[in-house]
Amino acid sequence: MSLILTNRLKTAADMVRENRFTADVGTDHGYLPAFLVMSGKTQRAVASDIGEGPLENAAKTLRRYGIQDKVQLILSDGLKNVPEDAEEIVIAGMGGNLITAILSGAPWIKDKNKHFVLQPMTHTYDVRKYLWENGFFIDDEKICRDSGRVYVVISAYYSGEKKEFDDFLCYFGEKIQPNNEDGRAYISKQLEIVKSRYKGLSSCGKQDEAKVFLEIKEKAEKEFNIS
Ligand SMILES: C[S@@+](CC[C@H](N)C(=O)[O-])C[C@H]1O[C@@H](n2cnc3c(N)ncnc32)[C@H](O)[C@@H]1O
The missing domain is CATH 3.40.50.150 (Vaccinia Virus protein VP39)
Structure with missing residues (x-):
């Protein structure tokens, strides 16, 4: 068996x-x-x-x-x-x-x-x-x-x-292959987490903390050519 x-x-x-x-x-x-x-x-x-x-x-x-x-x-x-x-x-x-x-x-x-x-x-x-x-x-x-x-x-x-x-590496790691389908799916999933942290903090007026997540989001979008 x-x-x-x-x-x-x-x-x-x-x-x-x-x-x-x-x-x-x-x-x-x-x-x-x-x-x-x-x-x-x-x-x-x-x-x-x-x-x-x-x-x-x-x-x-x-x-x-x-x-x-x-x-x-x-x-x-x-x-x-x-x-x-x-x-x-x-x-x-x-x-x-x-x-x-x-x-x-x-x-x-x-x-x-x-x-x-x-x-x-x-x-x-x-x-x-x-x-x-x-x-x-x-x-x-x-x-x-x-x-x-x-x-x-x-x-x-x-x-x-x-x-x-830094925080970016903690979210996305260093070993993920952004050019294959599974790698992109993982990066999208992590990006959604970052976006949701950003939105949550912005909506309760914590602009300084939110800025950190905005920067991670922007870096990911640029580095992985994803949005
Ligand atoms: C969702 S199951 C995962 C089972 C398996 N490792 C897998 O990946 O399919 C999580 C297991 O971890 C056990 N667990 C939770 N906390 C633990 C701890 N502190 N030490 C050891 N086992 C723990 C639970 O009892 C449960 O059986």
């Missing part, structure tokens, strides 16, 4: 390095670690979640595919109970602010051998900002579409060096 992932999870799975001890944090149904193990990409994996219910879902998935001995299930708030020798850390399907809270709660992740695959559903701005402020670098970002929605998946490593960045 094969397991077919959604485009969103398949994009994340494709970014995981081969033959590394992998932790899927906030696993819910456990599809991602199940897929990695069944495809032979990963030999050792843990699937963690803050809830008993999601872990029961994951246990069912593992039993369905006969791989219950290959993925360890762990009840954990964020990375608290996740083994510190995990090399691939996947956090997908959560808000960006929850992802940054999980990362900041585990100082042991500041390790150059570890790789992070992060798939924020919202607040990608916060994820990029957190990474760059805390000595991580983003080596890749992939855009995918699933059920009419557009998603970003971020690949990052720790280097210990802080990066110079």
Whole structure:
């Protein structure tokens, strides 16, 4: 029996390095670690979640595919109970602010051998900002579409060096390809967020704060030739 992932999870799975001890944090149904193990990409994996219910879902998935001995299930708030020798850390399907809270709660992740695959559903701005402020670098970002929605998946490593960045980069990243359809769809989505922040702040008279978003909007329109 094969397991077919959604485009969103398949994009994340494709970014995981081969033959590394992998932790899927906030696993819910456990599809991602199940897929990695069944495809032979990963030999050792843990699937963690803050809830008993999601872990029961994951246990069912593992039993369905006969791989219950290959993925360890762990009840954990964020990375608290996740083994510190995990090399691939996947956090997908959560808000960006929850992802940054999980990362900041585990100082042991500041390790150059570890790789992070992060798939924020919202607040990608916060994820990029957190990474760059805390000595991580983003080596890749992939855009995918699933059920009419557009998603970003971020690949990052720790280097210990802080990066110079601004709000524009936090909204749009540096790795998005504006010339392909998915890249443009993602840029449009981010531009709508910037426009809505601008409108919200202008309409309540916060002109100074609104100006920041107007500048980001204008820069994006010029740089990506989009409106
Ligand atoms: C929407 S599901 C995403 C499932 C899967 N990762 C995916 O991308 O399809 C989010 C999961 O994160 C779990 N979660 C929420 N907060 C968490 C935390 N602080 N630590 C670990 N898991 C958490 C939830 O219980 C839920 O199962």
